[in-house]
Amino acid sequence: MANMNTKHAALQALTANLLLSGDVVYWSCRGDWSLNIQDALLAATEDEVAILEARIPVEENGNDVVAPYLFPVERDEDGTIQAISQREVIRAKGPTIRTDLGKQSGLRPGPVDQAA
Amino acid sequence: MYQYDQFDNGLVSERVDQFRGQVERRTAGNVLEEEFRPHRLMNGLYLQLHAYMLRVAVPYGTLNGGQMRMLADCARKYDKGYGHFTTRQNIQFNWPRLDDVSELLKDLSEVEMHAIQTSGNCIRNITTDQYAGATPDEVEDPRITGEVLRQWSTFHPEFSFLPRKFKIAITATENDRAAMRFHDIGIEIVKNDAGDIGYAVWVGGGQGRTPVIAKKLNSFVPRQDLICYLEAVLRTYNMLGRRDNLYKARIKITVNETGVEEFTRLVDEEFAAVKQHAYEQFRLRDEEFSRVAAFFSDPAYESLAATSSTFEDAKAKDTRFAAWAATNIAPHKVPGYAIANISLKPAGGIPGDATSEQMDLVADLADRYSFSDIRVTHEQNLVLPHVKFDDLYALWQALDHIDLGTANLGLVTDMIVCPGLDYCNLANARSIPVGQMIDARFADLNRQHDIGELKVKISGCINACGHHHVGHIGILGVDKKGTEYYQITLGGSADENAAVGKIVGRAFGYDEVADAVETVVTTYVNGRDSKEETFLSYVGRVGLGPFKEALYGSE
């Protein structure tokens, strides 16, 4: 999978919400779900996108997450992963009018603990 | 207020147990999301952008102190310390965990509350006038009919899978505070020449993608026939409603495609059939109506003078209270009492949001000053319907202490604002920060009072939960290639002079909306004949021309 340092609008990431908490999560390079968009595995080529896409039915048949889908992201010059649409920017951070809520209020890095 | 009987209690607690079992099976991996989702939704649990959202029904917008306290408690225990009151007189919790929802619902059931039929293609929570039972100009308390219809529509087997969701509103005054003409069915309680009370039934109103003002199908349905008539309307819709196209499935489209005359004929035919074959089952008997009405009898009002020197003195010495009294209280049917409106639109706040502490205090104040009676309004405010004039100052001081004493009811900052892209999975654009920018622009309360009545309503997408179509100034968020834009409409109205606003011109960018609204308001203030000419009358008189000119010039 791509690990590019240049801005690339065609990158795709896989997101969903955790079944129990509803938290927004991203399919990570480690092969599990992460709460942090910076952990997201990015797909650049058609093949990479197809592999990521193939994860969707697997997850839909499981009981870790709800409503998985791909969405476009880009990488900043410094390598930071940014969601492109306003919707995904807000999902990645939290409500813009309540910065004390959502991920922006204190991001727990790394793999998720469903019971947390 | 209505109190559950054994049947209601059994029904709600059974439902909690069923949902608990469904969640357990889902989390154990025994059912897939696809199978679980309809059950989740039938219990009012949506998945939004950041988390689950639970919508709790507030039947006809009425709560008692204990229920409000329980909502505060649930917000604290299972959510993030606040709730959001909606345009359907409900409350939403924005952050519950799936594995907490069964407990939350159990707690709610202890105060006779639930989330049943707050989602799905069924008859949703029935809404009504927030001044019900208190206002001097009503034919009778519309909550009685609301409760009768709640019982009729709850788990109605024939209407659990309608072509689309179905919303009913009831009013009993000429002054429509329930946006009755913008509901699938609007029921107007009326008195005929013989002095009998019955119902004018309006059908096919709605907002969303296609805003339509309801048509009056029947000017007088006798009380005993109401349920038969509604059965006939719903059956006709159930048979004809489009199930092939989500956007054409609401009854407003069915009425339009069938034609009002033909639809009326079909309803009348069905009405006759219901009366012929099932009258005993559906006839609304006087005894039953009286049984329900007894739950809504007047509280123990005191005999008071119509005027209060305590109230007058407080107004004279405290201008902030005087400003609040000028906008936030309404006449009561009993001398010495007033209806007190609590604005959930404090400066810089989020319209409709209330913290647990605020909910607790409102509950305490309702217990102390308003016979433990609280109403939720479709304009996202709260009401204490029976407050003595003598107590208004003390009430306002307590409210003011926790940011609930804002004197802006019906003014430019008393906006309806939907959750929009900050929370909602269906949104195209943010609503709340746009509302906040407008709020900041008109922060000067004297200026708001000078502008006068002005209803701004904002929706984050065409579903129109923020009622933008009927805003005097309506704002609709749209997405243009991933960027938020806002379309402005003028001249809409949700009251008895129902009107759909007209689009004024090209949409504005996120940073331009507050300027545009300010231009619209300034155009009105500079152009009005006098302060007596309201914004809506001015738009009616001059049309969109002066606004277009001011907003777009020679563009």
Ligand code: SF4
């Ligand atoms: S109008 Fe659209 S954005 Fe606003 S709450 Fe309704 S569905 Fe969501």
